[in-house]
Amino acid sequence: MTxxxxxxxxxxxxxxxxxxxxxxxxxxxVKTPAFVxxxxxxxxxxxEPQALIDLGLQIIIANTYHLHLQPxxxxxxxxxxxxxxxxxxxxxxxxxxxxxxxxxxxxxEHGVGKVASIFPGANTPAKPKxxxxxxxxxLTEKGVDFRSVIDGxxxxxxxxxxxxxxxxxxxxxxxxxxxxxxxxxxxxxxxSSMERTHRWAQRGLAAFQLLKDDETFPNPHQALYGIVQGGxxxxxxxxxxxxxxxxxxxxxxxxxxLGRSKTDMWNVLDWTIxxxxxxxxxxxxxxxxxxxxxxCSARGIDTFDCAAPTRxxxxxxxxxxxxxxxxxxxRNAQFINDDGPIDPQCDCFTCQxxxxxxxxxxxxxxEFSFYRLATLHNLRFLVRLMADIRDxxxxxxxxxxxxxxxxxx
Amino acid sequence: MTxxxxxxxxxxxxxxxxxxxxxxxxxxxVKTPAFVxxxxxxxxxxxEPQALIDLGLQIIIANTYHLHLQPxxxxxxxxxxxxxxxxxxxxxxxxxxxxxxxxxxxxxEHGVGKVASIFPGANTPAKPKxxxxxxxxxLTEKGVDFRSVIDGxxxxxxxxxxxxxxxxxxxxxxxxxxxxxxxxxxxxxxxSSMERTHRWAQRGLAAFQLLKDDETFPNPHQALYGIVQGGxxxxxxxxxxxxxxxxxxxxxxxxxxLGRSKTDMWNVLDWTIxxxxxxxxxxxxxxxxxxxxxxCSARGIDTFDCAAPTRxxxxxxxxxxxxxxxxxxxRNAQFINDDGPIDPQCDCFTCQxxxxxxxxxxxxxxEFSFYRLATLHNLRFLVRLMADIRDxxxxxxxxxxxxxxxxxx
Numbered sequence: 001m002t003x004x005x006x007x008x009x010x011x012x013x014x015x016x017x018x019x020x021x022x023x024x025x026x027x028x029x030v031k032t033p034a035f036v037x038x039x040x041x042x043x044x045x046x047x048e049p050q051a052l053i054d055l056g057l058q059i060i061i062a063n064t065y066h067l068h069l070q071p072x073x074x075x076x077x078x079x080x081x082x083x084x085x086x087x088x089x090x091x092x093x094x095x096x097x098x099x100x101x102x103x104x105x106x107x108x109e110h111g112v113g114k115v116a117s118i119f120p121g122a123n124t125p126a127k128p129k130x131x132x133x134x135x136x137x138x139l140t141e142k143g144v145d146f147r148s149v150i151d152g153x154x155x156x157x158x159x160x161x162x163x164x165x166x167x168x169x170x171x172x173x174x175x176x177x178x179x180x181x182x183x184x185x186x187x188x189x190x191x192s193s194m195e196r197t198h199r200w201a202q203r204g205l206a207a208f209q210l211l212k213d214d215e216t217f218p219n220p221h222q223a224l225y226g227i228v229q230g231g232x233x234x235x236x237x238x239x240x241x242x243x244x245x246x247x248x249x250x251x252x253x254x255x256x257x258l259g260r261s262k263t264d265m266w267n268v269l270d271w272t273i274x275x276x277x278x279x280x281x282x283x284x285x286x287x288x289x290x291x292x293x294x295x296c297s298a299r300g301i302d303t304f305d306c307a308a309p310t311r312x313x314x315x316x317x318x319x320x321x322x323x324x325x326x327x328x329x330x331r332n333a334q335f336i337n338d339d340g341p342i343d344p345q346c347d348c349f350t351c352q353x354x355x356x357x358x359x360x361x362x363x364x365x366x367e368f369s370f371y372r373l374a375t376l377h378n379l380r381f382l383v384r385l386m387a388d389i390r391d392x393x394x395x396x397x398x399x400x401x402x403x404x405x406x407x408x409x
Numbered sequence: 410m411t412x413x414x415x416x417x418x419x420x421x422x423x424x425x426x427x428x429x430x431x432x433x434x435x436x437x438x439v440k441t442p443a444f445v446x447x448x449x450x451x452x453x454x455x456x457e458p459q460a461l462i463d464l465g466l467q468i469i470i471a472n473t474y475h476l477h478l479q480p481x482x483x484x485x486x487x488x489x490x491x492x493x494x495x496x497x498x499x500x501x502x503x504x505x506x507x508x509x510x511x512x513x514x515x516x517x518e519h520g521v522g523k524v525a526s527i528f529p530g531a532n533t534p535a536k537p538k539x540x541x542x543x544x545x546x547x548l549t550e551k552g553v554d555f556r557s558v559i560d561g562x563x564x565x566x567x568x569x570x571x572x573x574x575x576x577x578x579x580x581x582x583x584x585x586x587x588x589x590x591x592x593x594x595x596x597x598x599x600x601s602s603m604e605r606t607h608r609w610a611q612r613g614l615a616a617f618q619l620l621k622d623d624e625t626f627p628n629p630h631q632a633l634y635g636i637v638q639g640g641x642x643x644x645x646x647x648x649x650x651x652x653x654x655x656x657x658x659x660x661x662x663x664x665x666x667l668g669r670s671k672t673d674m675w676n677v678l679d680w681t682i683x684x685x686x687x688x689x690x691x692x693x694x695x696x697x698x699x700x701x702x703x704x705c706s707a708r709g710i711d712t713f714d715c716a717a718p719t720r721x722x723x724x725x726x727x728x729x730x731x732x733x734x735x736x737x738x739x740r741n742a743q744f745i746n747d748d749g750p751i752d753p754q755c756d757c758f759t760c761q762x763x764x765x766x767x768x769x770x771x772x773x774x775x776e777f778s779f780y781r782l783a784t785l786h787n788l789r790f791l792v793r794l795m796a797d798i799r800d801x802x803x804x805x806x807x808x809x810x811x812x813x814x815x816x817x818x
Contacts, residue, residue, distance in 0.1 A: 042770065046777040050762060071745060071770045079748050079766050087762050336480060339488050353459060353496050357488050361451065361480045368455040368780050 004221030005172070005250050007281040007302075011394045016409055017273060017300035020393045023059075023281050025091045025172035026221035027083060030058045032281065033297040033389055035288055035382045036093060036305035041066050042076075042086045044379070045310055046371035049088035055348065055376060056383040060088060061305045064166055064174075065097035068155070069148050073168035081170025081218025093305070094171040096227070097144075097157055098178035098197075098255065099286065139179065141196065159203035163224075167211055170219035173283075175253055176204025178227045180285075183257045190231040190257075197229045198243050205247055223250035225283060228272055232259030237268055241275035251281040254301075262291070269299040290319070290326045290385070294402045297389050298409040309382055313374035316363045318342050319381040321405065330374070335360040348380035349373075413630030414581070414659050416690040416711075422802045425818055426682060426709035429802045432468075432690055434500045434581035435630035436492060439467045441690065442706040442798055444697060444791045445502060445714035450475050451485075451495045453788070454719055455780035458497035464757065464789040465796075469497060470714045473575055474506035477564070478557050482577035490579025490627025501580040502714070506553075506566055507587035507606075507636070507664065508695065548588060550605065568612035572633075576620055579628035582692075584662055585613025587636045592666045592673075599640040599666075606638045607652050614656055632659035634692060637681055641668030646677055650684035660690040663710075671700070678708040685709075699728070699735045699794070703811045706798055707818040718791055722783035725772045727751050728790040730814065739783070744769040757789035758782075 004026040011020045023030040037044050037052060039060040044052060052060065062082060067073065079085045082092055138145040143158030157165075159177045166174040178197045181190050208224045211217070226249035230236030244252060254272060258265040265287070276282060281302045284292075288306025296304060309319070316331040320343050328335075328342070341351035342359065350359070350373040362370035392401035402409045413435040420429045432439040446453050446461060448469040453461060461469065471491060476482065488494045491501055547554040552567030566574075568586045575583040587606045590599050617633045620626070635658035639645030653661060663681060667674040674696070685691060690711045693701075697715025705713060718728070725740040729752050737744075737751070750760035751768065759768070759782040771779035801810035811818045 041774045041776060042767070043776050043778045046781075048758075048762070048778050048782055050758070066774075070774060071766070075745055075766070075770075078746055079764065084748075085764075085767055085770075087767065336484055337487055339493075349457075349459070353457070355488065355494075357480070357484070358451070358494055358496065361484075361494075365450045365475075365479060367450060367452050368777050369452045369457050371777050372455075372781060373457055 005223035007251070007279065009279070013298070013393045013398045014396050015399050016298035018297045018389075018393045018398050019300065019302070020390050021281070021302060023091070023302070025223065026219055027092065027172050028090050030091050030303070031387075031390060032302040033293070033386060033393075034058050034303050035293065035309075035386050036061045036283075036303050037379060038305055038307040038310060039086070039088075040307070041070070042082060044375065045314065046368070046375045047379070049086055051349075051372075051376060052088065052379070053090070055380040056387075057379055058383075059091040059093065059303070061093040061095060062086075062169070062171065063097075063100075064094045064162060064169065065100040065157075067094075067169055068097070068165050069150050073165045077168035077170065077218055081168075083170065084218070091173070092171040093173040093283075094166050094169050094175070095285065095305075096162055096166075096175045096177045098175075098180045098227070100146075139196075141199070143177065143200075159200040160207040163204050163207040163211065167208075167214070167217045167219075167222065170217060171222065172219065173223045173225060173251065174208075175225050175227055175255075176201050176208075178229060178255055180255055181229065181231050181257050183232065183260050185231060185257070187231075187233050187236070190229075190233055191236055194229040194231075194236055194240055194256075197227065198240070201226050201244060201247060205249065209248075225249055225251040225253045225281075227253045227255040227285070228276075229256040230268075231257040232264045232268060234267075234271055237271045238275060241272045245276055245280075249280070251283060252276050253283040253285050255285040258287070262295070265292075266295060266299065269296060269301070273300040288382075290405070291407055293382070293385060293389065294398075294405065294407045294409065297393070298398060298402070309378045310375050313378040314371045316360075316370075316374065318359075318374050318377050321345070326405070330356060330360045330363050332360075342377055343381070346377065346381060346384075348377045350377040414632035416660070416688065418688070420803045422707070422807045423805050424808050425707035427706045427798075427802045427807050428709065428711070429799045430690070430711060432500070432711070434632065435628055436501065436581050437499050439500050439712070440796075440799060441711040442702070442795060442802075443467050443712050444702065444718075444795050445470045445692075445712050446788060447714055447716040447719060448495070448497075449716070450479070451491060453784065454723065455777070455784045456788070458495055460758075460781075460785060461497065461788070462499070464785060465792040466788055467792075468500040468502065468712070470502040470504060471495075471578070471580065472506075472509075473503045473571060473578065474509040474566075476503075476578055477506070477574050478559050482574045486577035486579065486627055490577075492579065493627070500582070502582040502692075503575050503578050503580040503584075504694065504714075505571055505575075505584045505586045505636070507584075507589045509555075548605075550608070552586065552609075568609040569616040572613050572616040572620065576617075576623070576626045576628075576631065579626060580631065581628065582632045582634060582660065583617075584634050584636055584664075585610050585617075587638060587664055589664055590638065590640050590666050592641065592669050594640060594666070596640075596642050596645070599638075599642055600645055603638040603640075603645055603649055603665075606636065607649070610635050610653060610656060614658065618657075634658055634660040634662045634690075636662045636664040636694070637685075638665040639677075640666045641673045641677060643676075643680055646680045647684060650681045654685055654689075658689070660692060661685050662692040662694050664694040667696070671704070674701075675704060675708065678705060678710070682709040697791075699814070700816055702791070702794060702798065703807075703814065703816045703818065706802070707807060707811070718787045719784050722787040723780045725769075725779075725783065727768075727783050727786050730754070735814070739765060739769045739772050741769075751786055752790070755786065755790060755793075757786045759786040
């Protein structure tokens with residue numbers, strides 16, 4: 001473990017695997033379990049970093065693939081790294097580009113037109129200028145060759161180059177290149193992919209250790225998490241959990257396909273977590289619906305990231321405890337004359353200042369201000385929910401809190 | 410003049426017709442000359458009302474046509490009027506829908522497809538669902554029949570109904586229905602249109618006076634400005650200025666075509682303003698480039714509204730004194746590694762927190778957060794510029810200040 005990164009476990013729930021703790025990074029601490037905001041291109045969509053501080057978000061995750069393509073890691077490094085570049089001087093993560101590799105790869109057979117829709121930023125004006133006739137992605141033992149969705153230019157990620165890119169970006173927590181398999185991949189493919197990802201993990205770790213004390217990078221004090229793969233296959237998850245745990249990572253991320261249902265996902269966590277070193281922090285990649293925050297905290301996950309809460313907000317869907325799925329859609333006609341806030345219990349900027357009727361109007365008019373106001377609410381709601389979950393764990397009443405929200409742990 | 414509306418002239422520039430003053434409305438005062446922010450659909454694009462207060466904007470103008478179509482004036486009235494609805498509890502205006510009448514009318518021969526592009530909100534997802542084969546607009550002595558660009562439904566504006574709509578919306582300053590002619594209209598058409606607009610002004614004023622003390626409206630204490638028309642024709646502008654000045658309006662707006670060049674516009678103001686009663690406030694509709702703020706203040710305009718500063722911002726063009734046309738475009742490659750703020754002299758949120766390099770990245774990525782950050786800067790820049798212009802008038806040095814900015818009054 002690096003000297004500038006550590007994880008203290010504070011309390012263990014008596015009934016579940018849930019625990020509270022503190023993750024200490026070079027840019028501050030994170031109380032866990034915590035929701036990690038998704039800032040794909042070094043911004044959470046529709047929110048400036050200062051708004052995240054105001055609403056109490058502790059940590060964000062940016063996307064290595066997107067920032068490599070634009071503005072490029074050298075530009076970010078030249079400007080002092082992700083923290084100085086974005087003005088968010090608090091804990092950060094970057095993912096590996098593995099999800100993008102999967103997304104581009106899996107969509108090959110559907111043609112290029114399908115690609116845009118899988119990108120979180122598909123609503124940006126940046127459209128592919130070149131529509132390559134060649135496949136967008138080629139995986140080899142060496143790494144991944146792919147074409148930019150921005151301009152069609154060829155790029156290669158290797159386990160080593162991804163570490164260099166992430167060192168230049170300078171997030172506090174980084175992960176090695178992996179292949180994120182699909183629920184449709186069979187056991188044989190998932191196994192061989194997992195084995196390659198393990199070899200890539202070893203190569204990434206070696207590259208990371210070589211560069212470890214290099215003060216020329218914007219953030220010399222990064223932590224590297226390993227990624228457990230294996231799809232929804234019991235034997236593969238066990239093998240991957242053991243293999244990754246035996247490498248000198250600072251934490252463990254659980255990635256790849258988590259199956260075809262929530263039950264599959266709970267199973268994957270139930271198989272995996274008991275094999276991981278207790279003392280290491282555990283991150284679940286790309287998961288974070290409200291139900292998940294309870295069910296995965298209870299299974300021993302310390303941090304989650306998920307684009308859904310912010311994407312839902314932009315579509316008019318805002319969180320409200322007790323509503324079906326704990327959310328309402330402001331596009332609905334029932335809110336046209338509703339002068340109350342989204343949530344009378346909420347202390348967010350939006351609920352303090354604006355009515356459902358005004359928000360519905362902005363939403364239907366497609367006003368940019370709506371995206372910000374709805375996103376502020378959804379993130380503040382999750383920040384408060386995670387604080388409640390931590391408090392429940394500290395007071396041995398997580399099961400009770402989950403039941404209040406309609407979930408049986 | 411209504412008791413809740415008054416205009417105090419404070420200082421008169423010795424060299425020009427510029428003057429400083431205070432406009433007192435039912436929702437507070439406005440120091441003039443002032444820039445009026447364009448909040449077409451009851452929001453300035455990409456900014457929530459609280460941000461406007463923070464940056465010092467004094468007054469906004471919303472659009473009667475757009476708010477009539479969505480969410481409808483009865484909805485807004487039911488929620489307490491524009492102020493309570495939007496959360497902006499400060500001075501407001503609404504325009505008459507006249508510009509939209511012009512835009513839809515002039516675009517008839519170009520087909521419906523052309524219509525969307527002339528709307529300030531053409532970037533919203535709300536697309537016409539119905540493409541009517543009938544003309545979108547029909548003008549008669551009675552008023553204007555038109556079809557909604559949202560759903561093709563038929564609507565009619567009369568001088569009387571527009572006053573009722575504006576009374577329900579409840580802005581502090583409203584204007585009667587007018588036809589905004591085009592620079593391409595000849596003298597004969599412009600004259601007959603002007604004469605009709607004068608008759609509409611009289612009808613609007615009568616309707617306004619009938620409803621004047623009606624406490625069932627959200628804002629009983631509104632002021633009504635008359636609109637001077639006449640295109641770029643000398644005789645018509647004189648006639649319109651005299652006619653409108655002789656009606657019992659609380660202020661005068663200058664509308665319609667201002668010709669084909671800045672010189673034409675200066676001429677229109679030079680002809681018109683001396684004929685207007687000194688004691689009434691004067692608004693210039695839809696004009697507000699930096700040069701205009703100087704040149705029109707010097708000609709005796711008290712308030713301006715213009716969508717350009719916020720639209721420019723969304724396109725990456727941000728104000729910087731001394732740059733060509735006093736602006737730079739953040740999309741330009743020269744800013745990719747620029748870690749300085751847009752404007753080192755600026756105290757806006759954006760300049761205090763973010764670099765040109767980060768803003769350029771957000772702009773090129775099409776991030777919504779860019780729209781907000783750039784708009785914040787441009788509006789704050791104008792708020793500070795107008796304060797400087799007022800200060801210069803108060804100190805008899807407007808000509809000097811204009812020269813510093815490269816303009817000869």
